Amino acid sequence: MNYTEEGYIDLSLIGKDFRSAMQKGMLVPNDLCGPSYHGYWVYEGDSTYFLKIPNSYSLTKEETLKRIYTELLAEELATIVGLNVIETKVATLNKKKPSLAMISRSYLRDGYEPISGADIAMEYLTFLEKSQDPLTKQNLLFEYFEERTVDDLLHNSFKKYEYNSLEFIWASLLYHFRYSKNKLSQVSSIMQKLTKRYIFSFIMMQQDYHLKNWEVQENESSAFLSPMYDLDLGFKDKFDSRKNNSMRSYTDSFSSVYEDFERFYTSSSDEVKKEVEKQMSLLNPEAILKSMKIIEDKYPYVFPDELKEMVLNIQGAHFEELKSITKNYHL
Secondary structure (H helix, E strand, O other), X not given: OOOOOOOOEEHHHHOOOHHHHHHOOOEEEEOOOOOOEEEEEEEEOOEEEEEEEEOOOOOOHXXXXXXXXXXXXXXXXXXXXXXXXXXXXXXXXXXXXXXXXXXXXXXXOOOOEEEEHHHHHHHHHHHHHHXXXXXXXXXXXXXXXXXXXXXXXHHOOOOOOOOOEHHHHHHHHHXXXXXXXXXXXXXXXXXXXXXXXXXXXXXXXXXXOOHHHOEEEEOOOOEEEOOEOOOOOOOOOOOOOOOOOOOEOOOOOOOOHHHHHHHHHHHOOHHHHHHHHHHHHHOOHHHHHHHHHHHHHHOOOOOOHHHHHHHHHHHHHHHHHHHHHXXXXXX
């Protein structure tokens, strides 16, 4: 397997079939991908890779192409705005009967333990549930969400998106790093990067930026945010719903994702407003077309023109919504 070359990564080189590769320890299944993919760790020499194989029972061929294309395009665009992001390459599993998958180098760093945003939030949710407000005698979870148990909150379809918000993540990170000597600087650094990613994900119409799709790597003396990953659910034609904008800005309710973003933008500092305007300026139609050309050059005749046209049309309408929000509060 030559990961460094442009174009397809031929995974048939890791073994005659997956079973023999797993027996040799070159492939190890993982459950990090959700129902739409089969996930594997791929080991070759001293290198580790993460492999996502589309689940043919969950995704049609057209859906698979769109997801792979969206992942590649979002990664290209993330680098334009200076975000730390993984590099996905298209893998083919069988030369005789091509079957596409996605592979990327492992971003885990030796000497650090990863912890997902979901686990960081769960720590804080559990603390709130066990703590009591001295005045109302209610547990603090009830005061926060008007739910009495973590289980209620996790399984209430309307509530579970509320603790996936920048507002609640800030509080969760402060609790997670409560014993750290550098608590404020660590949390501020992570939140600054997460906020930039929230802006980017909203511009990309990313519906899947939830708590399990970002993580912190930490040891006793330091912590940092892992690179961005899992960007295959962007450019959604039905983006305007509470469910589609997985990471919100506030915990309380709103009528549309655009209302949430407007509240975020209008209440933010000048520095954050400038970041919004910078990303919108850089992620213009010309940049999207240029990134599409890069993908087309790497993988000619794979992604149909109809797919590119659909992305441009969806993104164009979305951009007009964003312009209408920011123009009234332009710095």
